[in-house]
Amino acid sequence: MKSKLRNKILHRIFIGICLIAALAPIYWMFNTSLKSEAEIYFKTPTLWPNKVTLESYKYLLTQTNFLNGIKNSLLIAVFVSLFSIFVAYPAAYVLARLFFKGKKFFSKAVLFTYLLPTSVLYIPLYIFVSRLGLTNNVLGIMLIYPTFTLPYVAWILIPHIASISTALEEAAYIDGCSRFQTMYKIVFPLALPGIISTTIFAFAMCWGEYLYALVNLISSEAQTFPLVLSGLVFGDMPPWNQLMAGAILASIPILIIYLLASSSLVGGATAGGVKE
Amino acid sequence: MKKHKGKLEANTKFAYLVNLPLIVYLCCVLIFPICWGIYISFTNKTIGGDADFVGLKNYARLLHDSEYIRSIVNTLKFTVISIFVKMILGTIMALALNVEFKGRNLCRALLMIPWTLPNIVVVYNWRWIFSSNGGIANHILNSLGFIDKNLVWFGSAGLAMLTIIIANVWRGTPFFGISILAKLQTVPNSYYEAAQIDGANALQRFFFITLPEIKDVIILSAMMSTIWTINEFETVWLLTGGGPNGSTEVMNVYSYKTAMRSMMLGRGIAVSVLALPVFIILISLLTKRMLPEEEGSKKVSKRRRAR
Numbered sequence: 200m201k202s203k204l205r206n207k208i209l210h211r212i213f214i215g216i217c218l219i220a221a222l223a224p225i226y227w228m229f230n231t232s233l234k235s236e237a238e239i240y241f242k243t244p245t246l247w248p249n250k251v252t253l254e255s256y257k258y259l260l261t262q263t264n265f266l267n268g269i270k271n272s273l274l275i276a277v278f279v280s281l282f283s284i285f286v287a288y289p290a291a292y293v294l295a296r297l298f299f300k301g302k303k304f305f306s307k308a309v310l311f312t313y314l315l316p317t318s319v320l321y322i323p324l325y326i327f328v329s330r331l332g333l334t335n336n337v338l339g340i341m342l343i344y345p346t347f348t349l350p351y352v353a354w355i356l357i358p359h360i361a362s363i364s365t366a367l368e369e370a371a372y373i374d375g376c377s378r379f380q381t382m383y384k385i386v387f388p389l390a391l392p393g394i395i396s397t398t399i400f401a402f403a404m405c406w407g408e409y410l411y412a413l414v415n416l417i418s419s420e421a422q423t424f425p426l427v428l429s430g431l432v433f434g435d436m437p438p439w440n441q442l443m444a445g446a447i448l449a450s451i452p453i454l455i456i457y458l459l460a461s462s463s464l465v466g467g468a469t470a471g472g473v474k475e
Numbered sequence: 476m477k478k479h480k481g482k483l484e485a486n487t488k489f490a491y492l493v494n495l496p497l498i499v500y501l502c503c504v505l506i507f508p509i510c511w512g513i514y515i516s517f518t519n520k521t522i523g524g525d526a527d528f529v530g531l532k533n534y535a536r537l538l539h540d541s542e543y544i545r546s547i548v549n550t551l552k553f554t555v556i557s558i559f560v561k562m563i564l565g566t567i568m569a570l571a572l573n574v575e576f577k578g579r580n581l582c583r584a585l586l587m588i589p590w591t592l593p594n595i596v597v598v599y600n601w602r603w604i605f606s607s608n609g610g611i612a613n614h615i616l617n618s619l620g621f622i623d624k625n626l627v628w629f630g631s632a633g634l635a636m637l638t639i640i641i642a643n644v645w646r647g648t649p650f651f652g653i654s655i656l657a658k659l660q661t662v663p664n665s666y667y668e669a670a671q672i673d674g675a676n677a678l679q680r681f682f683f684i685t686l687p688e689i690k691d692v693i694i695l696s697a698m699m700s701t702i703w704t705i706n707e708f709e710t711v712w713l714l715t716g717g718g719p720n721g722s723t724e725v726m727n728v729y730s731y732k733t734a735m736r737s738m739m740l741g742r743g744i745a746v747s748v749l750a751l752p753v754f755i756i757l758i759s760l761l762t763k764r765m766l767p768e769e770e771g772s773k774k775v776s777k778r779r780r781a782r
Contacts, residue, residue: 217586218586224604224645225589227604241609244611244614289497293486297490301487305490306766307766310758316702318705318727318730318750319748319751320747322512322734323511323515325740326511326512326515346505379489407595409708410708428595442603443599
């Protein structure tokens, strides 16, 4: 009994250490963003700002290109994630539901492209986009990002669709629905929780993407927020408070949708249970 | 039988018809550029310049370039250490979260946060933490008495490598943790009860029950993470820039410098093409592991149709 209690205490301490390791750096980010330029370089770093100020946020939002970067990132991420869902959903549907010629090859190809890393692709795509005359244009990036979101969405959606009972679909069939109609009118709404969370993850993949953006977007007009942030770093003493303010602002949307996604994931699981 | 065949035909037609946009897109924007890229790796194409066919010259140059060889060694070092640490920490994290306790769901969500943050945010945060001007890392180590002089983290080869590994591990561990946890939750409790009755201690229970059960998912996560880690660019580029003296310059940083800074696109692509076999092997191994389920469901649906 005593050793059980001891184990319990050790376990809680360990969880506490994990939480500190995961969250302390984020706290530091937040803490720094509230400091003045002078205070970040104090000899003894202050664990809470002596004087809380929002000057870094104000500077970032008014004196730099950050807001424009956020706008570009948002535009790109929203467009690409929605586009990906609509183009990749049929692939997930047929892979989860149908038996057809070349299915094995098709599913392999989807997985293969999902796992194919950007390092192999970024220079060829740079040449491709510049030939199309879309360098320095958010359209070029919108063209590139689906190369990783499409296979991802298709692959991740398969189990979501496979977990939906086929009973409704068969009933719809008997009532004279075509495959196409069942795919969109019956299965799509049922798979919606999974589809929403997948869209969100696709959004997150585009949101902070750096390498493609770095290679293809040069003018400040077209830059996404990661490029604006990296543009703030120069010399030995970069304005860390502004950078961390940017980091916080760029993380908030992701954290919010992550929370939304994890709750919709839970919703998806229970919805499937009711249907059985 | 005839009807069956007709259905297969109809399914096939339907499957490719609805996926036409996807297939056309990936052919145009993925497969075509890759093939074009491979062709360009045999030319001396520069940014804004023309391309003349030069055969294997780019490849020969690379293999004789000590900077390239060093970048491969650095990539291996970085990847092997990071994956190993992430694997161990991820397993421990999963084990700790597999115990019932109050607030477990909240803890799980909080521990996932590093994985959800944009990488660029994570990287700059670590760069600030390890900064030699006002960085908190030095301050903490100082006050704990581990060091008496501020370390210049990005100034020495070993420390710089350590910082990129820490940044990578911090963000990558939750992926392992959550994947392993999902598998752990399917291990029946009765296994452990039986082992406990037989007098197995915690360590034995871990090695003889838990580990065999989660081995597959650990390997799977490790292989996926390996692809991502070999592919790492911004963690290194934004944290150390490959320095000091190229000691953290990984493959992608080398290829970026070659292609975008020195403007030698052909040679830059050759770097990726040389890495392609490694990726293809890893991906094929992964596909084999990830697809058997797919075949199983196919068999089931076949059987259903036979009835």
